Amino acid sequence: MQIRAIYRGARISAFKCREVTREIQGLPVAAALDVLTFTARKAARLVEKTLKSAIANAENNNRLRADKLVVQEAVVGEGPTFKRFQPKARGSAGPIRKRTSHIRIILTDEIEIKPKRQAKSAASKKKSKSGASKSPKAKRSAPASEKAASTAGDKIESTAAETPAAEETKSTQE
Numbered sequence: 098m099q100i101r102a103i104y105r106g107a108r109i110s111a112f113k114c115r116e117v118t119r120e121i122q123g124l125p126v127a128a129a130l131d132v133l134t135f136t137a138r139k140a141a142r143l144v145e146k147t148l149k150s151a152i153a154n155a156e157n158n159n160r161l162r163a164d165k166l167v168v169q170e171a172v173v174g175e176g177p178t179f180k181r182f183q184p185k186a187r188g189s190a191g192p193i194r195k196r197t198s199h200i201r202i203i204l205t206d207e208i209e210i211k212p213k214r215q216a217k218s219a220a221s222k223k224k225s226k227s228g229a230s231k232s233p234k235a236k237r238s239a240p241a242s243e244k245a246a247s248t249a250g251d252k253i254e255s256t257a258a259e260t261p262a263a264e265e266t267k268s269t270q271e
Contacts, residue, residue: 098159098207099169102151104200107143111175111198114140118171118200125210126152126166144171147200161206170203 107114117140121129126148133145148168155161176197182190 098161098205100151100155100159100161100166100204102147102154102202104143104147104150106176107198107200108195109140109143109198110196111173113138114143114173114198114200117141117144118173118202121148121168122171123208124168126163126168126204129168144200144202147202151202151204155204155206165206165210166204167206167208167210168202169205169208170201172201174199174201 117133117136117138120132120136121144124132129148130145133141133148152163152166155166156163176199178197179195181193181195183193185191
């Protein structure tokens with residue numbers, strides 16, 4: 098069954114709002130709400146409002162459970178554009194277009210919610226750890242402060258030289 102909610106005349110351009118709706122298509126409702134909650138955009142608040150409306154429609158009108166629903170479609174179309182003018186120099190005027198959009202969200206319970214992949218087995222984890230230590234990226238280079246000092250001609254003593262064992266070896270060498 099398909100449940101729909103439409104927010105008409107949202108005061109945001111469709112181009113800006115489409116970035117957010119692309120992120121939630123195909124997600125379960127709970128995951129889509131999480132994505133929208135942690136997205137720091139005005140469009141996310143408007144899409145979240147529409148999604149909550151669609152969930153309420155499903156629960157109240159069709160007696161469906163929200164945890165079984167998936168966002169089948171999240172579409173943003175252009176609404177009417179308000180045309181205004183801004184005064185410019187020497188008596189001229191520049192156009193201002195205040196764009197609006199229509200947000201449409203369709204939920205369905207016909208698509209199965211796929212669980213995420215299971216964690217790798219312990220044997221494959223051990224292999225990946227031992228292989229990672231042999232990689233050239235695992236080697237650490239000297240810190241930037243030591244590199245800068247060595248290029249200036251100054252020597253920097255490491256903290257290992259200040260340990261008691263290192264002091265004994267220094268005294269025996271002298």
